[in-house]
Amino acid sequence: MENIENKERLLLDVKDLYVSFDTYAGEVQAVRGVTFHVNRGETLAIVGESGCGKSVTAQTVMQLIPMPPGRIKGGNIFFEGKDLSKYSDKQMEKVRGKDISMIFQDPMTSLNPTMRIGKQIMEGLMKHQKLPKNEAKNRSIEMLKLVGLPNPEKRANQYPHEFSGGMRQRAMIAIALACNPKLLIADEPTTALDVTIQAQIMELMKDLQVKLDTAIILITHDLGVVAKVADRIAVMYAGVIIESGTSEEIFHHPQHPYTWGLLKSVPRLDMETKGRLVPIYGTPPDLFAPPKGCPFAPRCDYAMKVCKTYGPVRTNLTESHYTHCWLQHEWAPKVDDKFAKGGAV
Amino acid sequence: MLFMLRYTVKRTLMAILTLWVIITITFFLMHSIPGDPFTDQKKIPAEIMEKLKMKYGLDKPLIVQYGTYLKNILKGDLGDSMKYKNRSVNDMLRDGFPVSFKIGIYALALGAGLGILFGIVAALHRGKAIDYFVIVLAVVGVSVPEFVFAALFQWIFGVWLEVLPVARWGTPAHYIMPVFALGATYIAYIARMMRTSMLDVLNQDYIRTARAKGLSNFAVTWKHTIRNAILPIVTILGVSFAGIVVGSFVIESIFAIPGIGKYFVQSITQQDYTLIMGTTIFYAAILILMMYIVDLFYGVVDPRIRLE
Amino acid sequence: MADTNNVAKTDKMNLSKDMFEVVGKDVADYEKIVRPSLTYWADAWRRLKENKLAIFSLILLIIIVVMAFVGPKMRPWEYDYQDFTVINKGPNSVHWFGTDELGRDIFVRCWEGAKVSLFIALISTVINVTIGILYGGISGYVGGYTDMILMRIVEIIYSIPTLLWVILLMVVLGQGLGTIIIAISITGWGGMARIVRGQVLQLKQMEFVLAAKTLGADSSRIITRHLVPNTMGPIIINLTFQVPGAIFTEAMLSYIGLGLPEPYASWGTLAQRGARLFLIYPYQLAFPAVLICVTMLAFNLLGDGLRDSLDPRLRT
Numbered sequence: 001m002e003n004i005e006n007k008e009r010l011l012l013d014v015k016d017l018y019v020s021f022d023t024y025a026g027e028v029q030a031v032r033g034v035t036f037h038v039n040r041g042e043t044l045a046i047v048g049e050s051g052c053g054k055s056v057t058a059q060t061v062m063q064l065i066p067m068p069p070g071r072i073k074g075g076n077i078f079f080e081g082k083d084l085s086k087y088s089d090k091q092m093e094k095v096r097g098k099d100i101s102m103i104f105q106d107p108m109t110s111l112n113p114t115m116r117i118g119k120q121i122m123e124g125l126m127k128h129q130k131l132p133k134n135e136a137k138n139r140s141i142e143m144l145k146l147v148g149l150p151n152p153e154k155r156a157n158q159y160p161h162e163f164s165g166g167m168r169q170r171a172m173i174a175i176a177l178a179c180n181p182k183l184l185i186a187d188e189p190t191t192a193l194d195v196t197i198q199a200q201i202m203e204l205m206k207d208l209q210v211k212l213d214t215a216i217i218l219i220t221h222d223l224g225v226v227a228k229v230a231d232r233i234a235v236m237y238a239g240v241i242i243e244s245g246t247s248e249e250i251f252h253h254p255q256h257p258y259t260w261g262l263l264k265s266v267p268r269l270d271m272e273t274k275g276r277l278v279p280i281y282g283t284p285p286d287l288f289a290p291p292k293g294c295p296f297a298p299r300c301d302y303a304m305k306v307c308k309t310y311g312p313v314r315t316n317l318t319e320s321h322y323t324h325c326w327l328q329h330e331w332a333p334k335v336d337d338k339f340a341k342g343g344a345v
Numbered sequence: 346m347l348f349m350l351r352y353t354v355k356r357t358l359m360a361i362l363t364l365w366v367i368i369t370i371t372f373f374l375m376h377s378i379p380g381d382p383f384t385d386q387k388k389i390p391a392e393i394m395e396k397l398k399m400k401y402g403l404d405k406p407l408i409v410q411y412g413t414y415l416k417n418i419l420k421g422d423l424g425d426s427m428k429y430k431n432r433s434v435n436d437m438l439r440d441g442f443p444v445s446f447k448i449g450i451y452a453l454a455l456g457a458g459l460g461i462l463f464g465i466v467a468a469l470h471r472g473k474a475i476d477y478f479v480i481v482l483a484v485v486g487v488s489v490p491e492f493v494f495a496a497l498f499q500w501i502f503g504v505w506l507e508v509l510p511v512a513r514w515g516t517p518a519h520y521i522m523p524v525f526a527l528g529a530t531y532i533a534y535i536a537r538m539m540r541t542s543m544l545d546v547l548n549q550d551y552i553r554t555a556r557a558k559g560l561s562n563f564a565v566t567w568k569h570t571i572r573n574a575i576l577p578i579v580t581i582l583g584v585s586f587a588g589i590v591v592g593s594f595v596i597e598s599i600f601a602i603p604g605i606g607k608y609f610v611q612s613i614t615q616q617d618y619t620l621i622m623g624t625t626i627f628y629a630a631i632l633i634l635m636m637y638i639v640d641l642f643y644g645v646v647d648p649r650i651r652l653e
Numbered sequence: 654m655a656d657t658n659n660v661a662k663t664d665k666m667n668l669s670k671d672m673f674e675v676v677g678k679d680v681a682d683y684e685k686i687v688r689p690s691l692t693y694w695a696d697a698w699r700r701l702k703e704n705k706l707a708i709f710s711l712i713l714l715i716i717i718v719v720m721a722f723v724g725p726k727m728r729p730w731e732y733d734y735q736d737f738t739v740i741n742k743g744p745n746s747v748h749w750f751g752t753d754e755l756g757r758d759i760f761v762r763c764w765e766g767a768k769v770s771l772f773i774a775l776i777s778t779v780i781n782v783t784i785g786i787l788y789g790g791i792s793g794y795v796g797g798y799t800d801m802i803l804m805r806i807v808e809i810i811y812s813i814p815t816l817l818w819v820i821l822l823m824v825v826l827g828q829g830l831g832t833i834i835i836a837i838s839i840t841g842w843g844g845m846a847r848i849v850r851g852q853v854l855q856l857k858q859m860e861f862v863l864a865a866k867t868l869g870a871d872s873s874r875i876i877t878r879h880l881v882p883n884t885m886g887p888i889i890i891n892l893t894f895q896v897p898g899a900i901f902t903e904a905m906l907s908y909i910g911l912g913l914p915e916p917y918a919s920w921g922t923l924a925q926r927g928a929r930l931f932l933i934y935p936y937q938l939a940f941p942a943v944l945i946c947v948t949m950l951a952f953n954l955l956g957d958g959l960r961d962s963l964d965p966r967l968r969t
Contacts, residue, residue: 062557064553064556064557089562090561092559093559093560093561094559095559096556096557096558096559097557097558097559097560098559101557101558102557104550104553104554104557106550109549109550109551110550110551110553110554111551111554112551112554112555112569112573113551113573114572114573114576114647115568115569115572123555123558123560123564123568124558124559124560127558127559127560127561127564128559172554175554175558176557281678282678298678299678300677300678301677301678302675302677303675303676303677303678304672304673304674304675304676305671305672305673305674305676306668306672306673309672310666310668326673329673331668331670331673332673333673333675359805359808362809363808363809363812366809367809367812367813371821374821374822374824374825375824375825377825484950484953484954484957485946485950487949487953488897488946488949488950488952488953489946489949489950490901490904490905490908490942490945490946490949491905492904492905492908492924492928493942493945493946496928496931496938496942499931499932500931500932500935503932504932511932588814594816594909595905595908595909598909599928610909610910610911613820613824613911614910614911616824621821621824625817625821628813628817629812629813629817632812632813632814633812636812
């Protein structure tokens with residue numbers, strides 16, 4: 001049983017979640033037994049390649065996955081003690097936007113092109129906080145100011161296509177945080193933006209987190225983005241979490257070969273000039289037919305016979321750090337990788 | 346604001362240009378027909394032929410006739426009918442237009458109203474019985490020509506059930522069958538477009554965002570989905586009007602309704618050139634006007650256009 | 654050395670020390686593609702096959718085309734043979750669709766009419782589509798000023814409904830088979846032109862055309878290997894919808910008396926003759942009307958099916 005530091009601070013507790021999609025070719029198991037938790041005010045980063053199931057997990061928490069063809073095969077999603085996976089649509093409506101909010105990857109397509117930005121913020125306010133129109137309008141302008149948009153009164157009356165990419169993402173954040181939710185899920189919020197804007201948006205999110213005491217789940221494939229911002233990191237691969245721990249633990253004492261691979265492929269300023277970026281060869285498995293054993297085995301430099309036969313069991317390294325890897329077994333050889341010895345950051 | 350001005354000016358110029366081109370083409374087409382309108386009439390003495398030709402200006406060179414015609418049009422005069430003596434084309438249009446217009450507008454309103462409604466309902470219940478029903482209705486409506494609907498209605502309601510008058514004009518009851526016969530195809534066409542448009546919009550990311558905000562299904566449907574889905578329908582309304590106008594030829598002939606459609610068809614079989622030209626130009630003008638209004642309206646309604 | 658605290662689970666497994674030998678990556682494994690990968694066309698065909706309505710329509714159309722040739726041969730008389738002893742008889746065992754006011758067998762006339770109507774529709778569609786493709790393709794490819802002018806011309810022509818144009822042309826050219834084909838061909842190509850132009854413009858900008866160009870491919874190669882396969886989809890769909898439009902136009906024209914002259918029998922003229930006696934002898938209008946509707950319906954359903962199956966966004 002995983003130890004949770006402070007039960008009172010526990011906000012979201014996902015246990016053993018299984019999500020599948022029924023397609024013409026059969027069942028695609030997108031999420032296969034995922035367990036994680038988020039405490040109040042902290043930032044959990046879920047990191048992984050595209051297709052590993054991180055977006056599906058996030059959207060399932062909000063119940064935004066169309067069901068059919070998707071379905072929750074098993075598991076629970078406890079939010080402040082209540083199981084969201086059993087909520088009806090009507091009940092979820094009260095949660096979305098109010099207790100849990102979400103921002104998406106592409107701000108251009110995620111904003112209604114024919115509705116003014118101010119109005120898009122006001123909608124949530126009027127629904128959840130029952131504010132009358134003019135109060136909602138004022139609050140929406142406040143939100144735009146909060147997210148750092150100059151000239152908020154003018155901007156509130158404009159349409160999305162009149163904003164730049166970075167501004168649109170700020171607007172999305174304004175919409176998401178308008179009702180002061182306890183948890184914000186950010187699904188690849190900076191992937192579609194320029195690098196310089198990425199940094200600004202991440203700063204903004206961190207800033208707002210402190211101001212509003214919002215917990216954040218940050219979903220990304222980019223470890224570089226995560227470094228400054230995340231308190232804890234969960235690394236996902238092929239629908240399972242293969243390693244999870246605090247930021248310090250993951251960057252300094254990573255234990256899973258996939259994590260090592262990710263760390264090795266991130267360009268860093270302190271690398272020796274002769275060092276090269278090492279990609280992880282191969283592609284993730286097709287979740288239409290998940291392989292036996294550890295899903296990473298085909299691409300793992302340290303794969304053993306046992307890895308191809310049985311899925312690795314969970315090993316708790318510390319109270320907060322665990323991994324799923326056969327290398328942790330007492331019979332496994334010691335691995336001599338500088339990353340294993342804590343040479344990441 | 347400046348943009349709207351430029352947009353309006355551009356559209357106006359296009360409209361005028363189009364109308365002028367149509368007038369010119371119609372004129373030269375009509376005058377390229379071999380023979381003249383008098384050849385089928387009884388033997389007319391030579392001098393009277395001369396006088397007739399002079400009256401209609403048929404003795405002058407083509408370019409001059411064209412010039413005169415244009416001038417007259419600018420004055421609003423479409424000339425006199427060649428077959429119905431003493432009746433100007435303007436008169437006939439003036440008599441027939443209100444009738445045709447009423448039928449057309451009602452049919453369009455019916456088509457748009459029911460069509461949009463069916464389209465929305467079908468899209469929201471995708472895959473279920475009502476969706477299939479609407480799809481079938483839509484495909485059938487589009488595949489069955491108006492005259493078949495007309496004949497069917499006449500037979501069922503006029504002859505068999507005897508609740509509606511089979512033809513002619515006069516009472517409100519006379520409106521029902523022609524309007525439905527004309528509108529049936531429109532209901533189908535618009536229902537289908539609306540359904541597709543709704544499904545398209547429902548797939549968009551911003552609908553997901555709206556749901557993520559916790560808005561009720563109702564709010565998401567009305568304020569986000571329908572509002573955006575209806576835009577393409579607006580653009581085709583102008584075009585639909587064209588179709589309604591054309592369909593009315595047939596409907597008016599079948600139901601013996603004294604509208605311009607009927608005059609138009611008659612003028613063709615009787616080779617009454619001034620009437621043909623006049624009616625064509627009139628139709629063209631109305632259509633261009635409708636498309637123009639719709640274009641302007643679209644510019645107001647879709648904010649993205651303003652930045653084009 | 655960490656604590657593998659899932660002893661319960663590991664007990665159930667058959668573990669032995671030799672299983673913990675490092676073997677490393679398995680190149681063959683990770684390149685394996687599990688889901689059957691289909692090309693665009695194979696996938697489209699598969700989806701179409703699943704669409705029962707579309708397949709049913711296809712079969713129906715094939716039957717109609719076959720009957721157009723076989724039908725008249727099934728009765729021992731010609732379509733214009735007049736037998737005054739059997740005027741205006743309803744459907745019976747001798748005259749399966751009944752007879753008209755001149756004693757002609759409607760069954761045979763319907764299938765002869767099928768030949769004419771389908772012929773007109775197909776030929777004018779082919780001409781239409783060809784003009785449309787060339788016009789749109791050139792306009793899109795050349796671009797610039799030429800494109801603007803060409804498109805303005807299309808806009809202008811399209812302000813007037815095609816039926817109106819057709820009627821005007823018919824008046825000028827006189828009524829006849831060739832005329833009606835020309836009239837329908839000349840007026841329907843705008844839609845296709847716009848589609849093709851749109852595709853060409855899109856593709857011009859796409860990276861793979863750029864890539865092909867940098868590899869030294871010349872224009873004609875780009876056109877045949879890249880532009881054409883990508884525009885095939887919308888072209889096929891538009892084509893399938895043009896045919897019922899042509900059938901409809903011919904029927905409309907004939908119905909108001911502007912269509913084919915005697916002795917041609919098309920579904921439209923048959924309907925027109927039937928309409929005159931409709932309220933007394935409904936079957937004379939019913940049979941050709943049903944054939945028109947069924948054929949148009951079949952084409953529309955097929956077109957819908959094609960459109961759905963060729964839309965990459967609907968891949969399940």
